[in-house]
Amino acid sequence: MNANARIGLILFSLYLLSYVGFVAVNAFSPESMERSVVSGLNLALVYGFGLIIGAVVLSGVYGLVSRDSADPSDTKET
Secondary structure (H helix, E strand, O other): OOHHHHHHHHHHHHHHHHHHHHHHHHHHOHHHHHOEEEOOEEHHHHHHHHHHHHHHHHHHHHHHHHHHOOOHHHOOOO
16 A cells, blocks of 8 residues: 555545544434534534535645645656
């Protein structure tokens, strides 16, 4: 397994753990998702947007890290 694949799996695992947490709270304590946490927004909305923003951030991290470790011999010239 190359370094980019390993990094991708690590970042995917981080996101998966965050998502599993979201689903677990919804499944086992749905009333807690109704609580206001920030400026009148409930936990479900804040957590959901956090997951979306987290996915974008993790994809940016992967893009930066994989670009730095890219092998120049992998590129094809046309």
